[in-house]
Amino acid sequence: MNYLAVRxxxxxxxxxxxHELRQAFPDFDKRRLVEWQARGYLQRIVNRWYRFTETPVDEALLWFTANRIYQPAYLSLETAFSYHGLIPEGVYTLTSVSPRKTQEYHTPLGTFRYQHLLPRLYFGYEVLRPAGNRPVLMADLEKALLDYCYLHPELRTAADFAALRLNPDVLRDKLxxxxxxxxxxxxxxQRLNQRIQALLSLLPVHA
Incomplete structure (x- = not known):
């Protein structure tokens, strides 16, 4: 088994x-990973995950990486807000939720943050394919809002939500x-419902 076969x-x-390499090639020698990194073929990301250095680091790869290096997880919170157009700026930390424990990785590709969510609340995401065969799990707009409000109990009033500077036109048109x-x-x-009501009070249709 050589690098060309893996590639x-x-x-x-x-x-x-x-793990994928051992499954695909039972005789795989992990020393090859050290060799291929030294030759510049692979870049170690985290937790036994490696990037093919020929692959451009773009948004699609970052999203896919977020889904893969800590499973199960789907993108939500600020990253989903950015995807849905709720916030104008890009986010430098890839934010996800997972039924596993809260975790954060600082990697050569950036920071990946995972916040714990109860297993029964692990729903409300869609499967995107921004780069062909790389499926990405992304929260619906509605679920991203609920995840955020659930994980930020300090947000209670309309003023608290106004400070987030979410785009009201997007909320009105897309929600x-x-x-x-x-x-x-x-x-x-119930308290989550109260937070959502405070958020919706900012919209003209709910004034």
């Missing part, structure tokens, strides 16, 4: 883990209120 099998996804209500029922959290 042929995995380079299209941009990343590969040592699916029926879906939001369905998700709130699944959360079954």
């Amino acid at each position: 042929s099998r995995f380079a299209a996804q941009g990343l590969v883990s040592s 699916n209120f029926a879906r939001l209500a369905d998700y709130q029922t699944l959360f079954a959290h």
Whole structure:
């Protein structure tokens, strides 16, 4: 087994883990990873995950990396806000939620943060394919808002939410209120409902 065989099998996804290599090539020698890094073929990211250096580091790869290096997880919170157009600026930390413990990785590609969410609340995401065969799990707009409000109990008033500078036009035009209500029922959290009401009070249609 040589690098060309590995490249042929995995380079299209941009990343590969040592576990995937052992599954695909039972005789895989982990010393090859050291060799291929030294030759500049691979870049270690974190937790036995490696990037093919020929793969450009773009948004699609960062999203895919966020989903892969800590599983299960889907992108949410500020990263989802940026994707849905709620905040104008890009985010430098990739934010996700996971039923696993809260975790943060500082890597050569950037910072990846994962916040714990109860397993029963692990829903409300869509599968994007921004780069062909690299599926990415991204929170719906409604779920991103609920995740954020749930994980930030300090947000209580309309003034608190106004300070976040979320785009009110996007909220008014894109928010699916029926879906939001369905998700709130699944959360079954009265204080969360109060926070959402404070947020919605900023919208003209809810004035």
